[in-house]
Every structure is written in structure tokens, then in C-alpha cells.
Amino acid sequence: MGKFNHLAAxxxxxxxxxxxxxxxxxxxxxxxxxxSNELLFDDSRxxxxxxxxxxxxxxxxxxxxxxxxGAPVIxxxxxxxxxxxxxxxxxxxxFRLTDQLDCMARANDxxxxxxxxxxxxxxxxxxxKTSASGKGFNxxxxxxxxxxxxxxxxxxxxxxxxxxxxxxxxFTLGGIIPPATYVSLPTRLDVRSNDPxxxxxxxxxxxIPEYAIRASLIYDSAIDVDLDGGTEVTGVxxxxxxxxxxxxxxxxxxxxxxxxxxxxxTFGVKWVDWSKLQSLKVTNPVGNTVVNRFLGYDDGWTxxxxxxxKVNDWLKVGSTVRWDRGVGQSYSDTYSxxxxxxxxxxxxxxxxxxxxxxxxxxxxxxLTNLASTSGATTQYKYGNSWxxxxxxxxxxxx
Numbered sequence: 001m002g003k004f005n006h007l008a009a010x011x012x013x014x015x016x017x018x019x020x021x022x023x024x025x026x027x028x029x030x031x032x033x034x035x036s037n038e039l040l041f042d043d044s045r046x047x048x049x050x051x052x053x054x055x056x057x058x059x060x061x062x063x064x065x066x067x068x069x070g071a072p073v074i075x076x077x078x079x080x081x082x083x084x085x086x087x088x089x090x091x092x093x094x095f096r097l098t099d100q101l102d103c104m105a106r107a108n109d110x111x112x113x114x115x116x117x118x119x120x121x122x123x124x125x126x127x128x129k130t131s132a133s134g135k136g137f138n139x140x141x142x143x144x145x146x147x148x149x150x151x152x153x154x155x156x157x158x159x160x161x162x163x164x165x166x167x168x169x170x171f172t173l174g175g176i177i178p179p180a181t182y183v184s185l186p187t188r189l190d191v192r193s194n195d196p197x198x199x200x201x202x203x204x205x206x207x208i209p210e211y212a213i214r215a216s217l218i219y220d221s222a223i224d225v226d227l228d229g230g231t232e233v234t235g236v237x238x239x240x241x242x243x244x245x246x247x248x249x250x251x252x253x254x255x256x257x258x259x260x261x262x263x264x265x266t267f268g269v270k271w272v273d274w275s276k277l278q279s280l281k282v283t284n285p286v287g288n289t290v291v292n293r294f295l296g297y298d299d300g301w302t303x304x305x306x307x308x309x310k311v312n313d314w315l316k317v318g319s320t321v322r323w324d325r326g327v328g329q330s331y332s333d334t335y336s337x338x339x340x341x342x343x344x345x346x347x348x349x350x351x352x353x354x355x356x357x358x359x360x361x362x363x364x365x366x367l368t369n370l371a372s373t374s375g376a377t378t379q380y381k382y383g384n385s386w387x388x389x390x391x392x393x394x395x396x397x398x
Contacts, residue, residue: 028248028277028297028327029111029132031088034268034304035254037218039094040104040142040156041205044397051090053391057083059330059360061380066122068173068182068376073122075182080121082330082382086114103141104158110136111164111247115330119171124184126367126378129169134247137161140201150210156203156218162247164225165192168291172233173374185236189282189291191229191243199223199247212258222249222273231282231290241290243282248273248300262310272300274327292370301325314344320356330382332363338389352393360385 039047061082066073090108097103111134119128140158147153167190174183203218224246232238252270259265274297282291302325308318319339326332340354364381 028272028274028300028331029113029134030250030272030300031112032108032110034252034270034302034322035266036090037104037140037216037252038254039092039106040102040140041207041214041216042094042102042397044094045096047094047395047397049090049092049393049395051092051391051393052087053089053389054085054087056085056388058385058387059083059382060385061117061121061123061330061365061382063122063378063380064364065377065379066125068125068374070375073125076120076122076124077118078122080118080123082115082117083387084114084116086112088112100144101141102144103139105137105139107135107137110134110162123367123378123380124171125173125374125376126369126372127168127170130167132164132166134165135163137196138201142205150208152207152209154205154207154216156201156205156216158201160199160201160220160223161196162199162223162225163193163196164227164245164247166190166227166243170376172236173376174236186234187232189229189231189241191227191241191282193225193227195226197223197225197247212256212264214254214256216254218252220250220252222276223247231284240285241282242284243280243291245280246276248276259307264308266304266306266308268302268304270300270302272302272327275299289371294366294368294370295329297327297329297331298325300327300331316342318342326361326363328363329365330363332361332382334361334387335359336389340391348396348398350395350397352391352395354389354391356389356391358387358389360387 039049059082060079062079088109092104092106094104113130113132115130117128138158138160142154142156144152144154169188171184172187174185199221201218201220205214205216207214227243229241230238231241250270250272254268256264256266277295277297279295280293281289284290304320304322306318306320308316310316322336324334336356336358338354338356342350342352344350362383367378
């Protein structure tokens, strides 16, 4: 029994190693993935962590159909690298206010899209660049109470605050000079939320610390976001633009258990309601639709399993596997394999380093803007690819 107590004391926080071993995405634009709330359960009175993640992405879009002005697009490559390398961040702090009450505050970028294509590629009249991101701020508290000897429950509640911005670039057809020279006008849509949008969270956990057992279930509500900004067609016109989007609700289950002295197994699954986001529409000041892009997303599902081992008082190692069901368009199914290590620098500081390889399956998408005045149409496909992640986390606890 004493050996499992030792395990609980050192690994109960749910996989300091495991959380850094695979890209955090949970389908669609979500960057949080499974296990992002683990700091809330930390045994320290105070803990602070900063996490950064870089992703090397290698996905090429190949045009299968591109038309403008009622005719196929002429010239330019059919294939272009579409995925610039990206990075994410998270700052989080956890406070134990009383023996029963713990609270966590977090700032991060919970949503991200980055696409950057060759300006000459054949789909340029639909898209050359997308840059979308969110700034999230949330607070969560958990009240802990004993249900019987050695068994505890927590009631979890919190609030989310979200800002979004969205930019997309393409070319607009300004005319054709015979025999087949396009007059291409750079066009940019740039909208953002100037006021915060709010959501809420609720959940519960059941814990048996002696055996490092914990089950937690957390629900996050949908968040309605209004964006405004402008559209500019270079040298021709510019006008105010407006959009509304509902960022999806989600439900996340995490399980962990000690399986031997100094060994911990974890399992997590997350559902994100991306199927509610079927299109992206942007209007001008008189209410006319200037962008109407079909998305047709499916619900996102992410499943992750891992194992961690405490080698000695200053070293932990672990590995994870993860499957992410693609929601459609550029988001196909992915399979990730990660390894990592956590090094205790002193009694208060710990550095975690993890890396993962992600196999992304082939898929297809449609960039067509149904409101395009030039009738620009673009469908594309992409093949299988390997993508790589390096993540670091520095944590201080007292």
C-alpha cells in the first residue's frame, strides 16, 4: 500500500509528461485537445506553468477544379504547400484557496487556422492566405469534498472569455486581356471581435488518491462571437464587413490510474460540436452577403491513451498515442505517436520536453465562395503526410 501512496504523491497530477507528447488539436480549429485542465488538480498550494508548442506541417493542396469568369483558370501551379509552421502558447496558474477549494486561471490561443499558398497557384481566386486565431482567458474552480474514507469528489465550474480574429486573402478577377492574361486584384477580408464573448463550464471529478485514480468530466458551452472589420479590393473599393460565428460546445472525459509502483496510465476522450458550423458568411453594411463559404464540418472526436513512469526523484518518462477524427475540409483523420520526459530542476521547478510524429490522412476540400461575383470555384485534394511537434513546459510549484 505504501508503494502506491508513493506513486500517488509523485504522479497524481495526471501525467506531467503525458500532456506534452502529442499535438493538442481536437479537430477543427481547436488547439486545446485532451487534458488541458490537468493543472487544476495539482497537489501544490500554488503552481504556475508556461507551455509553448511548435508544429512542423507538411500538407500540399492540389487543385482538382479551378474556374473563374466561367472558364478554367489558366497558368500557375496546380499544387502548393498550404501549411506554414505554427506555434501555440499557454500560461496557467493554480491556487489553493482553502483545503477544499482550488482555482485555475489560464490565457492561451484556443483556436488557430493558418494557410499560406503560392500567389500564383490555380486556386488563387478563392484563397491565397488564411490567418485566424483566438485569445482565450478563463477561470475554473473546483470544490473538493470527501464521500467516504479515501474517496473524494470535486464540483467544477468556470467561465470562458474569447476574442477572435479572421483574415483571408485571395485575388479578384478584374478582367481578361486577350488571349488569356488575367487582371488580378489582391483582395483581403479582415474582421475581428472588438468585445469579449463569454461561455461557461461545468464538471465533476471522482478521485482515490491512494491509488492515483481519477475520473473527470468537463463540459464547455458554445460561445457566440460577433466580428467586424473590412474588405479591400486593391485599387477598386473597400467597405465595412461583418460576421457572426458560434464556437462549438465540447465535452471531455479524462481517466487515470496507478498500475504499479511509479507507473501511471491515462486515457482521455473529447467531443467537439463542430457540426454546428456549416458555413462562414460575411455581409457588407447593407446586409448583402460578400462571402458565403460552405464548411460542412462533422463533429470532432479525439481519443488519447498514455503511460508514464517515474524513474527516480528527478526524472519521469512517458509516451502517448492519439487518434483525431477529422471534421472535414482540410481536417482529415490523424494518428499521433509521442514520447517525452520531465526533469525536476529543483524542489520548485520542472521542465517537460515532448515530441510527437503525426500521420495525417489524405482528404479533400472546397474553397468556393458562393457569393463570388466572378464565379470563382476551387476544389482541392491533399495526400498523406507526416507532421512533427516539439513542446516544452516550464512549471513552478510551491
